[in-house]
Amino acid sequence: MSDTTHDGAIVTTALPSPDAGLKPAELAAKYGLSxxxxxxxxxxYVGQLWGRRNFILAFSSAKVTAQYSQAKLGQLWQVATPLLNAFVYYLIFGLILGAGRGMSKEVYIPFLVTGVFVFAFTQTSVTAGVRAISGNLGLVRALHFxxxxxxxxxxxxxxxxxLFSMIVLVLVAVGFGSYPSLSWLLVVPALALQFVFNAGLALIMARWGSSTPDLAQLMxxxxxxxxxxxxVMxxxxxxxxDKPAWIAEVLMYNPAAVYMDLIRFALIDGYDRSNLxxxxxxxxxAWAVLLGVVGFVYFWKAEERYGRG
Structure with missing residues (x-):
C-alpha cells in the first residue's frame, strides 16, 4: 500500500504476505505442488505401470531383436546357446561323471536339456535385472515413466x-520318446508362475544394482x-x-528346482510324480506370490531415487 508524508513524499509500505511463516512443505501443500x-x-503406481504396458511389450520385443543383430545366425543363438551348454554338460556330467544315475538315456537327455533351458530363463532374467536401471540411466533420466x-x-x-527355445525342447522330448499329451498343458501355468517369480527377483536385483553397480560382476x-x-544336471x-534327507528336501524346494521339475514332469514321460x-x-x-509381491513393493519404495545418483 502507499502513504503520503507531510512533505508530499510518497512512501510505499508492503503488506505482510498471507503465506509468511509457512514452511516449504506447507506452502507446497497449499498450492497443490509436489x-x-x-x-x-x-x-x-500399478495403474501407471498398466498404462505403460504397450511400452513394456515393445521395449522387450526390441531387446530380443537387437540382442543378436550383429551375429550372422541372428535369433538362432537364442536356441543354440542353451543347446550348446546342454551338450557340454552332457559330455561332462552325463558321460564322464555319470550324473544321470537312476535315469535312462531317453529320460536323462530331455531332463538335462529342460533343466538348462528353464534355469537359463531365471538366470538371464536376474542378470538383466541387475543392470535394468544402472544400464539405462539415459532413459531413466530423460523420460518420466x-x-x-x-x-x-x-x-x-x-x-x-x-518360448522360442521351447520349439527345440519339444523336438528333443519327442526325439527321445516323450510324445504330446494332456500333461504338456501344465507347462503353461508352470511358466506363468516362473515368470512372476523371475520378475519379482529382477525387481529386487534392479534396486540393488542401481546403487551397487559392482553387483553385476558378482552375479x-x-x-x-x-x-x-x-x-540342472x-x-x-x-x-x-546317501546324505541326510533334509538336505535333498531343502534343495528340491528351492524355486529354480521347483519350476524345472514341474516342466520336466509335464514334458518327459519317464519323469513321474515320485521325482517331485x-x-x-x-x-x-508360494514362491511366485512371495517374490512377485515383495519384489514389486521393494522396488516401488525407492522409485524416486532411481537415476538421481
Missing part, C-alpha cells in the same frame, strides 16, 4: 526367448552356485540318496 519425480501411491517397466520388460524379454558366481544346487534325490517334492504346485505358487 516434488518432481516423487513416488506415487502403490495403487496409483514407472521405473518398474524396465526390469519387468527384461523378464518378459527372457520369456519370449524361452555370475552366485548364479553358477545356484545352478549347481538346483539339480542331475537328480537331487538320486545324487543325495510333495505339494510342489503350492510351493511354485
Amino acid at each position: 516434488v518432481s519425480g516423487a513416488r506415487p501411491g502403490l495403487f496409483e 514407472p521405473r518398474a517397466s524396465l526390469p519387468i520388460s527384461f523378464a518378459l524379454q527372457q520369456l519370449q526367448q524361452l 555370475p558366481f552366485i548364479m553358477r552356485t545356484w545352478m549347481y544346487g538346483s539339480g 542331475f537328480s537331487i534325490k538320486e545324487m543325495l540318496a 517334492p510333495t505339494h510342489v504346485w503350492f510351493a511354485a505358487l
